[in-house]
Amino acid sequence: MGTPSSAGRYRIERLLGSGGFAAVWLGHDEELNARVAVKILADHWTLREDVRERFVQEARLLRQVDSHRLVQVFDIGELDDGRPYFVMTYADRGNMEERLTAGGLPLNEALRTAREIAEGVQALHERGIVHRDLKPSNVLLRSTPDGDRTMLSDLGIARTGDRLSSLTLPAGSPGYMAPEQTQIDGAPDQRSDVYGLGALTYHLLTGEPPGEARRPPSALQPAIPPTVDAIVLRALEPEREARWPSAAAFGAALDRLTSKIDTDPLAELAVTRDHRPERRRPGRRAMVIAGSAVAGTAMTAGAFLALAGGDDKGADPEGRWLRTDAGIPVQYRGQIVQAGTWCQMKGLSPALIAAMLKAESNFDPHLSDPKMDEYGIARWTPRVLVHWQSGGLNNPEPRPAQITPEMSIPAMGRYLCYWGKDLTAVPGDPALNLAATYRSSAKTVREAKGIPPKYRPYTDKVGRYINEYKPR
Structure with missing residues (x-):
């Protein structure tokens, strides 16, 4: 350019x-x-x-x-x-992801910021727009005489009006996207953004996005009241019917709550200093930040940008998801964790993704097999990858030279999350059933009632690598 x-x-x-x-x-x-x-x-x-x-x-x-x-x-x-x-607008104070690198915000500041973000989402919903990619890097900050102003950005994968009822491809950002957003034709609506609001609020309060176990925010920060836990966890309900019905309802619940919380900043500071446990570095979060005052719209997932794989030196530094001494290339750990935690599914894990990459290409990002029409670190066929790349069919079919690890590794998570739902009744190791599905299809594995003999050597290899890569 x-x-x-x-x-x-x-x-x-x-x-x-x-x-x-x-x-x-x-x-x-x-x-x-x-x-x-x-x-x-x-x-x-x-x-x-x-x-x-x-x-x-x-x-x-x-x-x-x-x-x-x-x-x-x-x-x-x-x-x-x-x-x-x-x-x-130029966001001269950067974005919320940068603000959160030091951990969660003080309680009142976190709740006030969450209400402001909810106001922006409500404004979108009133015009029939679903954002679909609520996350800290899409919350921008601009200085004003009255303090920093919170603003939402990046409508690159937003859906509007009649497009809400058309075919919907998986899109969003891991850790913040609602379960239905991982599915083809999951038909995200305003309640998908309510889930995103809940995940954002969780991150503001705790310094981390919500994990798979959906622990209450107070499990990470004991100073958070149970009433806050209840509001946030309702927004994070897997079933959309159980969530707050709208961004306005979520914001109203926060408004009612914050009137009962002490707003004395000195009292709040004393609580956060004395009672907060030592922070743990986020294991699932580490997105590429390009400059302290980025307006945010050039660094997000969706139709215009590939999902960032992360600051891999900071991805999973304590070995929460993967062993750190097993030979997994450090530059890919961020994408591997992202793909392996894309959804909650039996068998899916970062260790499985790493094992499959080892079996597919030995972590070679330049692998080229024209005879099989397979390319890159995950051996994708371009006409298949086009459905699972960030933004799906909103982007053109990639050429072999364009199939980078940043594109192909997260796509593995999307693929396995979608087809893995068809394997729930299949006997055997769920992880190896997923690996066989990647090499064949969910239908093939389902009809064989497990791993077909043809793919057993491949899954045996994957199984050995899983044992090498998973934390002990």
Whole structure:
């Protein structure tokens, strides 16, 4: 992608962040003497009309909602080379993911921030928009005379109106996405965003996204009252009918609660210092951050950007998910943990994903087998991977050279979560049944009532590697 010197009247100063489909630049509005964020479509997507339309649609949606709890769009246009761009609020205080690197927020600050995020989600829902990718990096912060303003960003995978009833492909971010978002045609609705609000609030309170066990926030931070636990856990119910019915209802519950909590900041500080246990580093979280003041829209999952695999040096540093001395390449641990915890399913684990990668390619990201039409570290066939890549069919079928670990490893988790639901009645080791499904199909494994003989050598190998990689 070429470096533009300007976009319309906006002088480009420096790159804030970039992804596979777009980049966000810090710009300067010469006429108003103000800093702005300028999002520009990557040049190699300029001729794809469907990609251009989706890019422009994001700007339209942000403009239509017009809430101070969402990033504002001020202008839209094209560069001389034909690339579309739009101009947004500059988040000079960075994003919430950066704020949370030191751990959870003080109780009142966390609850106040959660209410503000819920206001932004409610504004989207009132216009018939489901965000689908609520997470800390999509919550931006801008300084104002009254303090930092919280704003939502990135509607790249948002769904609106009639699109809510059309075919829905798996999309979202692990740790924050509702269970139905892991399914093809899971038909996410406003209650999917309620789940995302619950996961975000959990992270604000504890410093970690919720884990598979759905422990109450107070299990990590004892100073959190049981009433807060109840509100957050209701938002995180696996069955959407059991959740809060709307973002407005979730926000109202927080409003009623916070009026009963001491708001003295000095008293709160004393509680958090004296009674909080030592923080544990998050095991499932470690997303790539590109600059302290990124506007956020260039670093998120969805139609425009591949899911980040993470800061792999910080992924699972204590060996919670994988042994640290078993030869698993450190640069892939983040993606492996992400794929292995994509959903709650018997047999699925980071150790299984690592074992399959070892069996498939010996962790070779450049593997190329044209005869079998299989490529990359996970041996994907491009016409199959197109369904399971981040954003699904909203993105084009990848060429072999484009099948990177960042694309192909998380796709394994999506694939196994979808097809694994058909294996619940199949006897045998659930992990090895999943491995056989990856090599064949769920139908093949189901009809064979287990691993077909043809795939037994492969699953035996996977089983040996699982034992080597899982923590002891």
